[in-house]
Every structure is written in structure tokens, then in C-alpha cells.
Amino acid sequence: MVVVVIGIIRAHNLFAVVMLGGIYSFLLATVMVILDAVDVAMTEAAVGAGMSTVLLLAVLHLTRAREAPLRHAPAIPLLVCLLTGGALVYGTLDLPPFGKADNPQNQHVAPYYLENAEAETKSPNVVTAVLASYRGYDTLGEVAVIFTAGIGVLILLSRRRRREMIVEDEGGSKHDA
Template sequence: MVAAVFGVIRAHNLFVVVMMGGIYSFLMATVMVALDAVDVAMTEAAVGAGMSTVLMLAVLGLVKTREAPLRHSPVIPLIVCLLTGGALIYGTIDLPPFGRADNPQNQHVAPYYLENAKKETGAPNVVTAVLASYRGYDTLGEVTVIFTGGIGVLVLLTAVRRRGEGDATMMRDTIILRVVVKLLLPVILLFALYVQFHGDYGPGGGFQAGVAAAAAIILYGMIFGVMAARAVVPQRVVHTLIPLGVLIFAGTGVAGLLLDANYLDYSPLGSSQKAGQHLGILIVEAGVFVTVASTMLAIFYAFGGRAEDALADDETDKPDDWRRE
């Protein structure tokens, strides 16, 4: 990982930079598995190494790929960074040692979750229990962040211009790729469903499943063209689904309110606390899935659509009208 970061600092070719970033994310995911954070590792691999890299590559299709040499001396930034590093070293030197169960952060609230999660929410995957129920409100916020980011990208990239029916693909088509993708597609979608519904018991949940499902369509889009992907999952549908997921999640909270409990309390939804919690977790995970999958797709459509427009411009040598404001 350290080497990858050095690579990013040194490299001037942005493709190299982005690929190094992807490798770094992937290594990070491995480290996370070593740290027992399997749910996080899945997300990082899918989101950090997968989605971000694809996005950045799509952007590189649009902009220059070489970085201009530095014009300023890097001394001041270096000082800023070293100061930060110094503060961190100072701060971490007295932190409790690695890996002990009796460290304060592993004492206070954590044992409560481990002891009671199954009893109170019926989910053996404690991460899912904490995510969707104990700290469910954070997760609602997080879905809202995704929603904000998704709509934000739409505002920026779909609003200004729309033209060009040309359906160039990002990857040059080959028969083998096409066949492989067609075979892979159902497998990935099945996997996504499995991850979604198995999230209570094993690693996984709405986020990971959402990204996986979106990845299937995105893969399809990369090979057959964004237009083809839009034919499978129309843009209008995607744009409707993004807010819908947030509404499902936030609405579940309101249901709690109407049943005379606190916001986001799922217990009254079922006959017992455990049943109610279980149902609540299922519903909000579905909400998460809907928003995450559709946002990822919308972002891909937005970036991919731009890339194809740009490509069409290049091929037909139309006059460049970007710079007009």
C-alpha cells in the first residue's frame, strides 16, 4: 500500500495514478479482512476499488491524461503535511496497544452489541444489527448522502446538454467479451440478491448488494454501450428509484412514529420486539439497496453518457461547443 501511494505521488500519467489508486483500495480491502472487518472489506472492494476506479477512468476518457509538472515548490505543502503527521504521531503514541480486548474502545458499548444483538434484533451479523437498528439513524443519513451525491451528479452532468444518438462503446467490442458478459450478468445479479438477503447472517447487506447489482448493469453498459444499458434499465426508472429508496427508509421510521414509538424504532412493526426489529431491518436494507443501486447506475449513465457524447464529437469532427457557457 505504501508503494502504491508513492506511485500515485510520483506518476504523471493519470491512468497510472488511477490504477495505482485502485490497487491501493484493493490492498486496503485485504487488510480489512485481516482486521476481521469483512463487511467493510466487501464494501471497500466494490466501492473503492471497483466503482471509484471505473468512474475515474470514465472521467479520464474526457480530460487530458497527463498531469502538468508542478509549478510551485512543494515546500509549504510538505510542512503542512509533516505538521499533521507529527500531530498524529504525538496523538497515537499513547493510544492503547493493538489487539487487546480490554482497551477502552472495546469495553464500553461494544460488548453490549455483541451480547444483545441476536436477542434483540434476531440478526447474528452484529454489524448488520448495529448498522440497521442500533445506529440505524446514521445509516439513514448515509443513504441521504448517497442520494445527495447522486442527484448532485445529475444536476451537474445531465442538465446542460443532451444530444448525439451515436452509440459508441467504451471498450472496443469483441465477441468473447460480449458472450462472457451475457453469461456473467445473471450470476452477478443472483449474487447480489444473495448478499442482500443473507446480510443478516453473513457479511453483506443493502450497500454491498446494491453496488453488486449496479455493477452488473454497468458491466453490460461498458461492453454494449450506455444506450444499450439504458434500454435495459431506463434512465427515468433510475431517477425515480433514487429518491424512492430514501423514502422507504425514512418512511419506515415514520411508521414507528405512528405506532407510538420513537423514530426508527422497528419493534412495534412485529408481534414481538425481535420480529419487529427483524422486519424493520429487512425493509430498511431494501431501501438502502434501491437507492445505492440506482444512484450508482445514474452516476454511470451520467458520466458514461458524457463520455459517449465526447467520443461521438471526436469521430464526426463536429465543432467543439463545450466551452460555450
């Protein structure tokens, strides 16, 4: 994954960037299976490698497939990134060890879900039970966000008739001037 990300940073052909993004998503899905998150891996493979690749390709078709070379040396962003990275690595020293069941984040509500989800909802897949039942508000909010994003895309892209007329008017007035 690290190699693929370096490739994405260096590639100037946006088509290559999109394809590398697809590969990256599949690798990420594999890592998620290793981390026991099968539901998430399934979603990532379908969404990351499927949907977003298709969308990016459609946009590439609408725009340009080459990136302009950088105009100035990326010294300041690089410096900021390195500083942030250093701070984050320093932060990992205090994180609890990987994979222990008695870590604090595994002690809060998760044991309750694991013990009671099947008895209370008849659903062996705890992820689904928590998603739809225990954390129904969260999921409702997420669905609302998706709804809003969809409406936003529709508003931005589907009002073509009126906008084309406006563009024609502007073009005419510019010629007059």
C-alpha cells in the same frame, strides 16, 4: 500500501494513478479482512476497486490523462505535512495498545451489541443488526447523503441541451466583440 501511495504521489500519468488507486483499494480490502472487518472489506473491494476506478476512467476519457508538472517547488505543503505528521506520531504514544479487549473503545457499547444483538434481532451478523436496527438513524442519514450526492451529479451533468445553447450564444457575442 505505502509503496503504492508513493507511486501515486510521483506518477504524472493520471491513467497510472487510477490503476494504482485500484491496486491500493484491493490491498486495503486485504488489510481489512486481517482486521476482522469482513463486511467493510467486501464494500471496499466492490466500491474502491470497482466503482471509483470506473468513474475515474470515465472522467479521464472526458478530460486529459496527463498532469502538468508542478509549477513551484512544493516546499510549504511538504513542511505543513511533515509538521502534521510529527504531531500525529507524537499523539500515537498516548494511544491504548493494539488489539487488547479491555481497551476503552471496546468497553463502551460494543459488548452490549455483541451480547444482545442475536437475541433481540435474530441476526447473527452483529454488523447488520447494528447498522439497520440500533443505529438506524445513522444509516438513514447516510442513505440521505448518497441520495443527495446522486441528485447533485444528475443536476450537474444531465442538463446539456440548455447549456449548449448558452455556450453557443456566448461564443457568438465574443466573436462580435
